[in-house]
Amino acid sequence: MDKQLLLICALTFIIHIIGTLAYSVRIAGIRTRRIAVSLALFSILLLLSRTSNSFLGPFLAKRVETGIAQHGAADALLLDFRWLLLSASLATIIGAILIPTFQRAFCLAVEHFQVHRSVPKLLLHAVFKGGLSYLKTSASLPNPANVTGLRQKTGVSASMTAMNVIATALWTVGVFAALYAGVLDPSVRVTSSTLSSIINGGATVMMAVFIDPHMSGMTDDVIEGKIEESQFRRAVVWLVGSRLAGTLIAQFLLVPSAVVIVGVAKGL
Numbered sequence: 001m002d003k004q005l006l007l008i009c010a011l012t013f014i015i016h017i018i019g020t021l022a023y024s025v026r027i028a029g030i031r032t033r034r035i036a037v038s039l040a041l042f043s044i045l046l047l048l049s050r051t052s053n054s055f056l057g058p059f060l061a062k063r064v065e066t067g068i069a070q071h072g073a074a075d076a077l078l079l080d081f082r083w084l085l086l087s088a089s090l091a092t093i094i095g096a097i098l099i100p101t102f103q104r105a106f107c108l109a110v111e112h113f114q115v116h117r118s119v120p121k122l123l124l125h126a127v128f129k130g131g132l133s134y135l136k137t138s139a140s141l142p143n144p145a146n147v148t149g150l151r152q153k154t155g156v157s158a159s160m161t162a163m164n165v166i167a168t169a170l171w172t173v174g175v176f177a178a179l180y181a182g183v184l185d186p187s188v189r190v191t192s193s194t195l196s197s198i199i200n201g202g203a204t205v206m207m208a209v210f211i212d213p214h215m216s217g218m219t220d221d222v223i224e225g226k227i228e229e230s231q232f233r234r235a236v237v238w239l240v241g242s243r244l245a246g247t248l249i250a251q252f253l254l255v256p257s258a259v260v261i262v263g264v265a266k267g268l
Contacts, residue, residue, distance in 0.1 A: 004063060005080055009087040011056040016088040016172075018049040020095025020243060023236045024103040026219045030229060031103070032110045035219060041109060044119065057175065060084075061193065064179050068186050077183050081176050081254055088172050089247040096240045097142060104138035143233075156235040160214060161242045167206040168246025169253055174200025176250075177257035181265065184258055188265035195261045199253075215239070 001009075022042065029038035063080065067073040113122050178196035182189025218235060221227045 001083065004059065005083060008056060008059050008063065009083055011052040011059070012084050012087040013091040014052040015049050015056070016091035016247070017095040018045050020092050020240060021045070021099065021102050023240060024099040025106060026215065027103045027233065027236065028106040028110060030219060030222050030232065031107050033223060034110055034114070035223070037110050037113060038106065041106070041113060041119070041122070060179055064182055064189075068183060068189070074183050077180065081180055082251065084176060085172065085247065085251050085254065088250070089244060092240070092244045092247055096244070099236070099240070100140040100142055101138050104140060108138065156214075156238050160211065161238050163206050164211055164239055164242040165246045165249065167203040167211060168243045169249040170203035171200045171207070172247050173250040173253045173257055174203065177254055178261055180254060181258040181261040185262045185266070188262060191265040191268060192261050195264055198261060198264055199257045
């Protein structure tokens with residue numbers, strides 16, 4: 001693995017670990033009873049994710065262009081995309097392990113913000129003063145009870161879990177498939193690179209219309225005392241597990257999705 005591919009894998013890792021840690025923000029909001037502040041502070045990390053995403057596209061597109069120029073590099077580029085999807089799966093696993101630590105540290109950040117009401121002060125405090133102590137006092141491994149109790153009621157149906165698997169798989173593979181389509185047929189590579197929405201558009205709809213509203217409703221139910229926090233945590237475990245399954249299934253969807261995009265690009 002060369003330095004360029006390592007950098008692209010690192011950007012993919014950042015995007016997916018932040019996406020996984022987003023589940024812990026709801027838990028922190030429940031603990032602090034400050035959902036709006038928790039989501040607002042998490043937007044700082046979303047900026048990092050979006051910045052990584054803005055660099056990922058050009059770097060990966062450049063690698064594809066270079067590979068196309070080198071005859072016989074299609075197999076090597078396919079392997080590159082496999083590594084990127086593996087990075088997404090690895091980020092999801094590590095993110096799942098870090099959820100308890102991140103949730104506790106995030107609760108401390110919310111409490112600090114409530115006192116000072118300043119994001120710059122919070123960032124300075126985290127970087128230069130309390131950052132290490134936050135991590136030291138917050139470090140924790142996932143509670144095995146959240147896994148062993150998965151058979152108990154969670155509030156997340158099998159259909160919702162399956163939907164999260166499909167949505168994650170499509171969202172993970174969308175951009176990669178669009179770029180790999182250009183490898184399969186370089187004559188339509190520019191058109192193909194703009195057609196990622198054909199694959200991840202459905203994922204966006206499922207997340208926005210079904211999954212996110214359902215989790216928001218469960219979050220409010222916990223705060224109102226309608227369901228227990230332990231039940232919500234089990235729901236998070238199911239969703240994180242389905243997210244991991246989605247990144248793994250994306251490996252199998254890469255080539256078929258790219259073939260679909262090539263067909264659409266030729267038909268335009």
